[in-house]
Amino acid sequence: MPASLSRPSIPSGLKLLNWFLSGWTALVFIFLYVPILVLVVYSFNSSRLNIVWESFTFDWYARLLNDGPLIRAAKNSLVIATVTTVLSVILGTGGAWLLHRYRYRAARGIQTLVAIPMVMPEILMGISLLILFATAGMNLGFTTVIIGHVTFCFPFVLVAVQARLQGLDPALEEAALDLGATPLQAFWRVIVPCLQPAIVAGALMAFTLSMDELIVTFFTRSAAATTLPIQVYGLARVGLNPMLNALSAIFIVATVAFVLFSDYLQKLGRR
Amino acid sequence: MHAPADPAPLPGDRRHPGWIAWALLAPMVFWLAAFVVVPAAILLVYSFCERDEVGGVVFRFTLENYQRVFDPVYLRIFARSIGYAALTTAICVVVGYPVAYTIARASEVWRHRLLLLVMVPFWTSFLIRTYAWITILKQEGLLNGFLQAMHAGGGPFNLLYTPAAVVIGLVYAYLPFMILPIYGSAEKLDNSLIEAAYDLGAGPVRAFSAVIVPLTMPGIAAGTLLVFVPAIGMFAITDLMGGAKVPMIGNVIQNQFLQARNWPFGAALGVVFMLMFVVTYGLLQRRGARLAG
Numbered sequence: 001m002p003a004s005l006s007r008p009s010i011p012s013g014l015k016l017l018n019w020f021l022s023g024w025t026a027l028v029f030i031f032l033y034v035p036i037l038v039l040v041v042y043s044f045n046s047s048r049l050n051i052v053w054e055s056f057t058f059d060w061y062a063r064l065l066n067d068g069p070l071i072r073a074a075k076n077s078l079v080i081a082t083v084t085t086v087l088s089v090i091l092g093t094g095g096a097w098l099l100h101r102y103r104y105r106a107a108r109g110i111q112t113l114v115a116i117p118m119v120m121p122e123i124l125m126g127i128s129l130l131i132l133f134a135t136a137g138m139n140l141g142f143t144t145v146i147i148g149h150v151t152f153c154f155p156f157v158l159v160a161v162q163a164r165l166q167g168l169d170p171a172l173e174e175a176a177l178d179l180g181a182t183p184l185q186a187f188w189r190v191i192v193p194c195l196q197p198a199i200v201a202g203a204l205m206a207f208t209l210s211m212d213e214l215i216v217t218f219f220t221r222s223a224a225a226t227t228l229p230i231q232v233y234g235l236a237r238v239g240l241n242p243m244l245n246a247l248s249a250i251f252i253v254a255t256v257a258f259v260l261f262s263d264y265l266q267k268l269g270r271r
Numbered sequence: 272m273h274a275p276a277d278p279a280p281l282p283g284d285r286r287h288p289g290w291i292a293w294a295l296l297a298p299m300v301f302w303l304a305a306f307v308v309v310p311a312a313i314l315l316v317y318s319f320c321e322r323d324e325v326g327g328v329v330f331r332f333t334l335e336n337y338q339r340v341f342d343p344v345y346l347r348i349f350a351r352s353i354g355y356a357a358l359t360t361a362i363c364v365v366v367g368y369p370v371a372y373t374i375a376r377a378s379e380v381w382r383h384r385l386l387l388l389v390m391v392p393f394w395t396s397f398l399i400r401t402y403a404w405i406t407i408l409k410q411e412g413l414l415n416g417f418l419q420a421m422h423a424g425g426g427p428f429n430l431l432y433t434p435a436a437v438v439i440g441l442v443y444a445y446l447p448f449m450i451l452p453i454y455g456s457a458e459k460l461d462n463s464l465i466e467a468a469y470d471l472g473a474g475p476v477r478a479f480s481a482v483i484v485p486l487t488m489p490g491i492a493a494g495t496l497l498v499f500v501p502a503i504g505m506f507a508i509t510d511l512m513g514g515a516k517v518p519m520i521g522n523v524i525q526n527q528f529l530q531a532r533n534w535p536f537g538a539a540l541g542v543v544f545m546l547m548f549v550v551t552y553g554l555l556q557r558r559g560a561r562l563a564g
Binding site for chain 1: 289292295296298299300302303306307308309310311313314317366367369370372373374376385387388389390391392394395396397398399400401402403404405406407409411412413416443446447469475496497500501503504505506507510511521524525528529534537538541544545548552
C-alpha cells in the first residue's frame with residue numbers, strides 16, 4: 001500500500017520555526033534561572049569560596065542571623081517598607097478613585113504626572129530629592145527615605161486599583177447612593193471592599209519595591225537609616241561572602257511566594 | 272491611537288468632584304508637586320549655579336557647568352553609557368522577543384506557567400541577581416572553578432570587571448523588563464492576520480518582518496523605554512560588574528553628589544540625562560502610537 005510508504009514528512013518552515021522558538025525560550029529560561037539556583041545551592045556550601053563544593057551546612061544562615069549590621073539594616077528596611085506601603089495605599093487608592101470617578105480638566109495632566117515616577121530613572125529621582133531636602137534644610141534619615149520610596153511606590157498602587165475600577169460595574173455605586181448612602185459611605189463600604197484584591201496586590205508591589213530599592217535610598221539615607229540593599233551593595237562590592245548567598249536565598253524564596261500569592265489574588269479579582 | 276474612546280456613554284454620572292473629593296485628591300497632587308515637580312525645578316536651578324570651595328552652592332548664574340558637561344572627557348563617558356545601554360537594549364530585544372512571542376502563542380495553561388516563570392526574576396532584586404553573577408565570574412568563582420576542573424589551561428581568568436561582565440549584568444537585570452511588554456502586545460496579535468500573510472504566500476521570515484514585528488512595535492517601544500533609559504544611569508551594576516574601570520554617567524553623577532561634592536555640576540549632568548530621557552520617551556511614544564495604528 002502506498003500509504004505505508006509515506007515517510008515522516010520533512011518539517012515545513014513553520015515547524016522548524018516553532019522548534020526554534022521553543023528551544024530558544026527554554027535556553028533563555030535556563031539563562032535566567034541557573035545563576036539564581038547556583039546562588040541558593042552554594043548558600044549551603046561550607047567552603048568560603050565558590051570553586052568547590054565542600055559539604056552541606058546551615059552555618060551561613062546562622063551567621064547571618066547573628067550579623068548585627070545586616071539584621072539592623074533588615075529591620076530598618078522592614079519599617080521603611082511597611083510605612084511606605086501604608087502611605088502608598090492611601091495615596092494610590094484615593095487617587096485612583098478620583099481619577100476614575102470624575103471628569104475634570106486637570107485629570108489628564110495628573111494622570112501623566114503619576115506616570116513620571118514609574119518611568120523616571122532612579123538616579124534622577126535620587127539626586128533631585130537630595131537637592132530638595134538640602135534646600136529645605138531637612139536632615140536625611142528615615143523620613144527622607146520614606147518620602148522617596150512613597151514617591152515611586154504609590155503610582156503602582158494607583159495603576160493597579162485603576163485597572164480594577166475599570167472593570168467595576170458603575171451601578172454598584174448608584175445602587176448605594178439610591179439606597180441612601182452618602183458618597184463617602186458608598187466609597188468606603190461598597191467600592192473599597194470590591195477593590196480589595198487590587199489594593200492588596202498594589203500593597204504587595206509597593207512593599208517589594210521598597211524592600212529592593214537601592215538607588216533612591218542611596219541619595220536620601222543617613223548612616224542610621226541604612227537599608228538592607230545598601231548594606232548588601234557594600235558587601236557585594238568587597239567580594240564573595242556566603243552570608244550574602246544565604247540572604248539572597250531567603251529573598252528568592254520570599255519572591256516566589258510573592259509571585260504565587262499575587263497570582264492567586266489576580267484569580268480572585270477575575271471572579 | 273489606542274486612547275480609550277472618550278466621553279461617549281459614560282458609566283454612571285460623572286459629576287464634577289465636590290469638596291470632599293478634592294480633599295481626597297489634594298494629598299496626591301501635593302505629593303507629586305512637592306516630590307517630583309519641585310525637585311526637578313530645583314535641579315534645573317542648581318545646574319546654573321556656582322560652587323564655593325567647601326562644596327556649598329552659590330546662587331550666581333553661570334553656564335560653566337554645562338561647558339564642562341561638553342568637555343570631551345564627559346562626552347566620552349556619556350557616549351560610553353549610551354553605547355552600553357543601547358547594546359543591552361538590543362541584546363534584550365533579540366533574546367527576549369522570541370521568548371515573549373512564544374509565551375503569547377502558547378496554550379493558556381503554558382502561557383500562565385511561563386509568565387509566572389518570568390515574574391520571579393522580574394521581582395527578584397537586581398542586586399541579588401547581580402551578586403549571583405559575581406559568584407559565577409569572580410576569579411575564585413564558579414566558572415573558573417569549573418574550567419579548572421575541566422583542566423582547561425591558562426586559568427584562572429579574570430572574567431569579572433570586564434566590559435563583557437558589565438553587559439552580562441545589565442542584560443540579566445533588564446531582560447524580564449523587555450519580555451513582559453513585548454508579551455503584552457504579542458498576546459493581542461490577531462492570529463488571522465498572520466494566517467492571511469501565510470495564505471498570501473509569505474514565508475515565516477516575511478510574515479515576521481512585515482506583519483508581526485510592526486504589530487508588536489508598541490511592546491518593543493515600551494520595553495526599550497524600560498531598559499534603555501534606566502540602563503544609562505544604572506551605576507550599581509556597572510560598579511559591581513565593571514569595577515571602577517569603566518565609569519558610566521551614573522557613576523560620575525553619583526560621585527559629584529556624594530564624594531566630590533560639586534552639586535551644580537552633578538545637577539547639570541542630571542539635567543542633560545533628564546533631557547535624554549524626555550526625548551527618548553517622546554520619540555518612543557510617538558513611534559509606538561503611530562505603529563499601533
